[in-house]
Amino acid sequence: MIGYQLTAYGPPASHTIATLPDIVVGPGQVLIRNEAIGLNFPDALMVQGKYQKRPEPPFVPGRDCAGTVIAVGEGVTGFKIGDPVVAQVFSGAFAEQVAAPVERVFHRPSGVSAIDAAGAATVFNTAFVAVSIRANVKAGDRVVVTGAAGGVGAAAVQLAANLGAHVVGIVSSEEKAELVRCCGAERALVIAVRDEEALKDVFKNEVRRAWSDDRGADVIIDTVGGAMFQAGLRGLGFAGKLVIVGFASGDIPAAKANYLLYNNLTVMGAPLDIHFDEALDRMRDGAAWWLGLLAQGKAQANVTAVLPFERLMQGLQDILDRKVAGKLVVQTGAVV
Numbered sequence: 001m002i003g004y005q006l007t008a009y010g011p012p013a014s015h016t017i018a019t020l021p022d023i024v025v026g027p028g029q030v031l032i033r034n035e036a037i038g039l040n041f042p043d044a045l046m047v048q049g050k051y052q053k054r055p056e057p058p059f060v061p062g063r064d065c066a067g068t069v070i071a072v073g074e075g076v077t078g079f080k081i082g083d084p085v086v087a088q089v090f091s092g093a094f095a096e097q098v099a100a101p102v103e104r105v106f107h108r109p110s111g112v113s114a115i116d117a118a119g120a121a122t123v124f125n126t127a128f129v130a131v132s133i134r135a136n137v138k139a140g141d142r143v144v145v146t147g148a149a150g151g152v153g154a155a156a157v158q159l160a161a162n163l164g165a166h167v168v169g170i171v172s173s174e175e176k177a178e179l180v181r182c183c184g185a186e187r188a189l190v191i192a193v194r195d196e197e198a199l200k201d202v203f204k205n206e207v208r209r210a211w212s213d214d215r216g217a218d219v220i221i222d223t224v225g226g227a228m229f230q231a232g233l234r235g236l237g238f239a240g241k242l243v244i245v246g247f248a249s250g251d252i253p254a255a256k257a258n259y260l261l262y263n264n265l266t267v268m269g270a271p272l273d274i275h276f277d278e279a280l281d282r283m284r285d286g287a288a289w290w291l292g293l294l295a296q297g298k299a300q301a302n303v304t305a306v307l308p309f310e311r312l313m314q315g316l317q318d319i320l321d322r323k324v325a326g327k328l329v330v331q332t333g334a335v336v
């Protein structure tokens with residue numbers, strides 16, 4: 001089979017396709033023939049060695065894939081050869097085959113293509129952790145999502161909207177605003193300023209009044225970090241919760257404890273991978289929920305481009321260059 005095997009960390013353009021040995025499925029694993037591979041911001045960090053975990057090369061990176069089961073390892077129940085599946089692994093997806101731990105594999109309902117499922121896996125699982133497990137969003141809640149046209153942002157908008165929340169998305173352009181409205185946000189605020197003081201003013205004056213009163217948001221799902229996080233705290237109302245998803249701005253902020261105390265706020269993290277270890281049943285329920293929403297047309301994977309395998313690394317560079325609205329998916333061609 002072919003795949004991208006990292007021999008050293010470096011920019012996306014430094015990684016090339018290699019011929020790799022076929023995978024022998026191990027105990028507890030499901031061997032998948034990939035039909036589609038989803039690209040994510042963390043993949044772009046991983047190949048550069050900038051992700052929080054740095055496996056020792058050589059290894060095949062890649063988190064999201066979908067295809068068909070071609071073998072099951074010892075001890076695996078619930079999957080058989082021929083099943084359509086989607087998987088969200090820690091690494092290994094950037095190849096024609098992937099051996100996924102069974103707990104990271106989900107049945108793909110009919111009506112959900114491999115392309116949509118691969119485009120949705122990490123972002124919807126992450127959004128589920130943020131929106132449901134951590135923030136416990138309920139019908140009627142006021143929810144602000146930053147980076148709302150990004151992968152996780154758009155998924156968070158859709159999950160919160162499906163729960164009956166009143167969602168406002170923060171984006172940087174009118175094109176992205178349109179995507180966020182299509183995802184179910186009641187409003188999309190185009191905020192071009194990035195300076196922290198200016199952003200704080202925007203959150204105090206516009207975001208917390210987005211619902212025609214000054215009560216502020218119940219929940220802010222923040223995918224951007226930096227100045228957006230600091231400003232986000234100003235958009236919260238009484239007992240508001242700010243959920244940290246990531247730092248797409250590259251800036252890891254610090255929260256002043258006195259601000260949290262005086263304003264009765266909670267700041268919490270929403271790390272995806274650890275939930276597969278600590279809350280697997282909830283993750284399985286969550287995946288069944290969002291896959292069901294996709295199957296029923298109540299949520300969209302927002303795949304905006306499908307690339308050939310040889311353009312996978314260019315896709316990661318486009319994500320880093322902030323050229324992408326929605327999701328990029330790679331279709332695997334000739335499968336060995």
Ligand SMILES: NC(=O)c1ccc[n+]([C@@H]2O[C@H](COP(=O)([O-])OP(=O)(O)OC[C@H]3O[C@@H](n4cnc5c(N)ncnc54)[C@H](OP(=O)(O)O)[C@@H]3O)[C@@H](O)[C@H]2O)c1
Nearest residue numbers: 041126147150151152171172245246247248249270271272
């Ligand atoms: N918690 C977890 O386990 C977990 C899982 C997956 C991803 N993440 C993290 O979550 C964040 C978002 O991931 P994603 O897949 O949604 O990324 P994405 O699709 O690239 O979207 C990120 C969004 O952030 C906004 N942004 C603001 N400043 C930016 C900057 N300087 N560079 C790039 N984007 C910027 C962009 O929207 P505007 O242009 O509209 O501002 C963009 O749409 C990343 O930090 C990622 O590492 C965390």
